[in-house]
Amino acid sequence: MTKFVDLHLCAPFRDVEKLRKMVTKSFELGYNLVGIPLPSNVEPDEVERLRKICSEADLDLVSRVDLTPKNTHELLNNLRRLRRKFEVVSVLCMSKPIARQAAKDRRVDLLSFPVAKPRNRFFDSAEAELASESSSSLEIDMTPLLSLEGFLRIRLISSLRREVAIAKSFRVPVVISSGATNDYLLRRPHDYSALAVLFNMDTSLALNTLSEIPLRIVERNRLKLIPDFVAPGLRVVRRRDP
Amino acid sequence: MIRRVKHRYLALKIENTESLEEVDVRDALWSALIRLFGEYGASQAGLFLVQYDRQRKEAVLRCSHKALPMVQASIASVTTIKDKPVAMHVLRVSGTLRALRKRGLKQFL
Numbered sequence: 001m002t003k004f005v006d007l008h009l010c011a012p013f014r015d016v017e018k019l020r021k022m023v024t025k026s027f028e029l030g031y032n033l034v035g036i037p038l039p040s041n042v043e044p045d046e047v048e049r050l051r052k053i054c055s056e057a058d059l060d061l062v063s064r065v066d067l068t069p070k071n072t073h074e075l076l077n078n079l080r081r082l083r084r085k086f087e088v089v090s091v092l093c094m095s096k097p098i099a100r101q102a103a104k105d106r107r108v109d110l111l112s113f114p115v116a117k118p119r120n121r122f123f124d125s126a127e128a129e130l131a132s133e134s135s136s137s138l139e140i141d142m143t144p145l146l147s148l149e150g151f152l153r154i155r156l157i158s159s160l161r162r163e164v165a166i167a168k169s170f171r172v173p174v175v176i177s178s179g180a181t182n183d184y185l186l187r188r189p190h191d192y193s194a195l196a197v198l199f200n201m202d203t204s205l206a207l208n209t210l211s212e213i214p215l216r217i218v219e220r221n222r223l224k225l226i227p228d229f230v231a232p233g234l235r236v237v238r239r240r241d242p
Numbered sequence: 243m244i245r246r247v248k249h250r251y252l253a254l255k256i257e258n259t260e261s262l263e264e265v266d267v268r269d270a271l272w273s274a275l276i277r278l279f280g281e282y283g284a285s286q287a288g289l290f291l292v293q294y295d296r297q298r299k300e301a302v303l304r305c306s307h308k309a310l311p312m313v314q315a316s317i318a319s320v321t322t323i324k325d326k327p328v329a330m331h332v333l334r335v336s337g338t339l340r341a342l343r344k345r346g347l348k349q350f351l
Contacts, residue, residue, distance in 0.1 A: 029331070146321050149277075184257065184327040187318050191332060194314030198278070203311070 002207070004189040005214035007035035007062065007088060007110070008141055008177035013042075016053070018182075023057045025183040033218060035062035035088050035177070040078070062218050064088040066112075072101040083107045087221045090139060096122050103130035109217050110139040110175060113163075115148070118155045123163045128170035137217065138167050140199075140209075141179030142192055160199040174201075175217070176209040248307040251292065251342050253334040254317065256299045262323055264294040267301060270323045275316040287313055292339070300333075302342065310335065 011022040013036070026034050036050065047063055054061040065086040069075035075091065075098055083089060090110035093099035099122035102108045111131060113121040123138060131138065140160060148156055167174050176196065180186045187195075189210045196206035223229060228236040256267065268291045275284045288306035295301070305313040317330050336342040 146319055182327070184321065184329045186329065188331050191314065191318035194311055194332075195318050197311045197315050 002211050003032040003215055004030055004211050005033040005035070005062075005218065006031045006178050006180075006186075006210075007033075007064065007175055007214045007217075008090075008139065008179045009034045009036050009186075010143075010179055010181045011036055013038060013046075013050070019050075020053055020057070022180070022183050022186070023054050023059055025186055027057045027059050029186055029188045031059065031189070033060040033062055033215070035064040035214075035218075037064050037066045037090075038086070040065055040067075040082055040085075062087050064090060066090050066092060068092045068094065069098055070094075072097050075101055075105075079105060079107045084225065087218060087225065093122055094120065099123075099127055100130060103127050103136055104134050105136075106134045108134070108136050109221065111136050112139040112141065115141070115144040115156060116152075118159045121159050121163065123166060125166055125170065128166045128172050131172045132170045135173075137173040137175045137213065138163060139175045139177060140164075141177055142187070142195060143179040143181065143185050145195060145198070146185060146187075157198050164199050164201050173213045173216075174209045175214050176206060177214070247288065248337070249288070249304050250307045250310045250313075251336050251339055252303045252305065252313070252317070252332050253336075253342055254301040254303060255331045255333050256301060256328065257331070258299070258323065258326060258328040260326060261296050261299070262328075264291065264296070266323050267291065267294055270320050270328070271303070271316065274320045275313065278316050278319055279312050283309075283312060289313060302339070307337075 006026060009022060009026060011019045023034065051061045063086045065082055067075065067078050069078060088109050089107060090112055091102040091108050092112050093102055094114060102111055113123060144156060164174060176192055178186055189207065192210060193203045193206035230236060271289060275287055275289060287309040290304045292302040292304050314332055317332055320328060320330050322328055334342055334345055336345065
């Protein structure tokens with residue numbers, strides 16, 4: 001059975017009731033894994049509490065951090081500090097140097113771009129080439145597509161159409177996630193795949209971006225976070241007794 | 243020879259805080275379709291609200307099978323009705339009402 005993943009469920013981290021409601025709703029809509037963005041200074045106890053809430057709703061929690069660095073130096077510092085604390089690292093690219101640095105860094109899993117400013121969406125062919133070499137993915141949040149209206153939505157759909165075409169030609173994986181801040185903005189995976197028609201993505205590919213591609217990212221990173229991991233394809237199987 | 247138009251039937255679940263009238267649901271669907279695909283696109287959809295159950299907050303829609311992706315996208319894009327938050331989820335898609343009934347919406351239909 002296909003496992004569906006929503007890597008960007010913007011559930012309020014402190015409001016337990018609302019969080020529980022959104023997590024339960026995600027399960028009802030057919031998701032198996034949810035990624036919840038956490039503050040960078042989150043305590044392990046809090047992550048465990050969150051994991052428990054998700055497991056009560058039969059969901060698997062993916063810990064995720066959203067980085068919004070002001071410059072490349074800050075991005076590198078944050079990646080050094082946080083990469084081994086979270087299962088998924090996403091970077092919101094607010095400037096071209098940050099976008100380029102994030103695309104070529106193998107520690108970055110997801111590249112996302114500001115919705116409100118189409119000029120600040122730096123996903124062009126140069127960015128895609130760097131991203132394909134470092135196996136970063138382009139993240140598309142669907143909530144702005146639902147909440148924006150008129151000219152802003154037209155511009156967003158147009159940008160997404162261009163970006164998806166570039167990603168396809170450079171074989172950059174695309175991840176579709178909800179970005180939902182309340183349960184009314186959550187949709188079923190098949191509804192998202194229908195919405196992906198708006199930016200010329202066919203349904204089967206759209207379903208892949210909601211299942212196989214994010215699942216692959218999570219599995220790859222979980223493997224890396226195991227203490228026995230040495231390098232891709234290499235891990236400690238046994239240690240000599242002291 | 244004119245080809246027979248094939249239809250698709252969609253079972254919807256509507257999530258909202260207040261109960262809605264049939265006309266509100268129909269208007270919301272049409273305006274979402276027109277907003278996303280324009281009047282030309284909407285004219286090809288053949289959208290028709292077959293049935294609406296106010297208590298169970300469920301509806302059955304009919305559309306042209308060629309316009310199914312358009313209609314599904316429009317349904318997913320509905321976020322408010324009468325300034326209140328709403329979510330519409332497609333439960334099933336079928337070629338006939340009978341098949342829709344067979345697949346588990348017996349009580350409703």
